Amino acid sequence: MVKVVVAGGTGEVAREVIDAILAKNKHDVVVLTRKDITEPITGVTFIKVDYTDKASLVKAVRDADVVLSFIVIHLDPENVAQKNLIDAAVEVGVKRFAPSEWALKSGSGVPFYAGKDQIREYLEEINKDKKVLEYTLFQPGLFLDYFAHPYADTRHLNTTAMQLDFQHRRGIQVDDGQHPVVLTLVRDLAAVVAEAIDYAGEWPVVGGIRGSPTTFAEILKLGEELRGPFKTDTVSADDIKNGVLNTTWVPTINHPSIPPEQREEMSKLLLQGFLKAAVLGKGDVSDEWNRLLPEYKFTGAEEYLRKVWEGKP
Known part of the structure; x- marks a missing residue:
């Protein structure tokens, strides 16, 4: 103990x-x-x-x-x-x-x-x-639960939409979306x-901790398979690196640490930050704990998102 x-x-x-x-x-x-x-x-x-x-x-x-x-x-x-x-x-x-x-x-x-x-x-x-x-x-990496919003079965984590919004069938991706990311x-x-x-x-x-290594393109493809076509905004890596964000929408981050009056501005800054992190490969975390705990079985992104979204309106 x-x-x-x-x-x-x-x-x-x-x-x-x-x-x-x-x-x-x-x-x-x-x-x-x-x-x-x-x-x-x-x-x-x-x-x-x-x-x-x-x-x-x-x-x-x-x-x-x-x-x-x-x-x-x-x-x-x-x-x-x-x-x-x-x-x-x-x-x-x-x-x-x-x-x-x-x-x-x-x-x-x-x-x-x-x-x-x-x-x-x-x-x-x-x-x-x-x-x-x-x-x-x-x-x-990023919490996989967010891509199940608003149906994630978390006990305490309140999810919110991310740049791939399955609920409203819309997405934001950088270039071809092939930047690697880990969803856990x-x-x-x-x-x-x-x-x-x-x-x-x-x-x-x-x-x-590598729950499910993937790319945003793969998650978008899965989203369209499960939910139908997404309206997707594509932004360039160069624009993101230079702090330029041209999108038709921004996912609203409803986190208790963000005051309501700051939510719009901070949501935009967070989106820019997460997209830049993707370009820099910062979402592709390493696997130290996977190797140290080889018997632990992680839930795969496709397995989880299929279970959540199949049959949803």
Whole structure:
């Protein structure tokens, strides 16, 4: 049994991961949160923290074996919260740490992910002379669940339309859409994290998780097979690299961290960022955890999307 501390543990992806850990019925789970808790979770201890107060974080993570961070990067100016969390983990001798990654490869260019790169540099600096904190960058690519919106069978993750919108039969792709991407179900990510906690070996620094390697062209082809012809906007890689976005529509990102009045602007910036990441190959994450957990069977994109969309109006 180990003690797992989850920072930002009331968030959607965090809740999916916590459920997977609790399902093993063998670990103590502690959630750090800024909020007052009105809905307790059986088997979870909640601690209200101030992430600007390092002393309180030291107390909160003391005796922890693993710390998982789901702190929302773009809501953590100067990465104060996550740096303090890392410093506290080092001070009390936490064995393992996972920063707030949960997405694409490093250096994706997505504007709201810049803090991820800065935290990676911070962790590298801490371990520069000798390893003081074992950590892994859990990188699952894009969540496959989003392409099942609004019918995804997630427990906590609220999905939203992406650049391939199966519901409305429309798409946005760069050039011929052959840029590789990995799509991973959030429940597969959660299961891998739960297995990683029990993994006896050393965590890899880069922790790629390849649920279903594919291309946007292949997913679009599947979408048209299941749903009929899509109205597809094609943009050039050169335009995307230069920050030019000429499309007839933009998928609206309905995420709780984005205020309604900023939703339109931020949705456009995120679309530009995700398309640029595709051009740069940042959605094609590596397979470190697949190789370390060879018995785990991932759900394929085609298998999942066929099950979701066949027979839907």
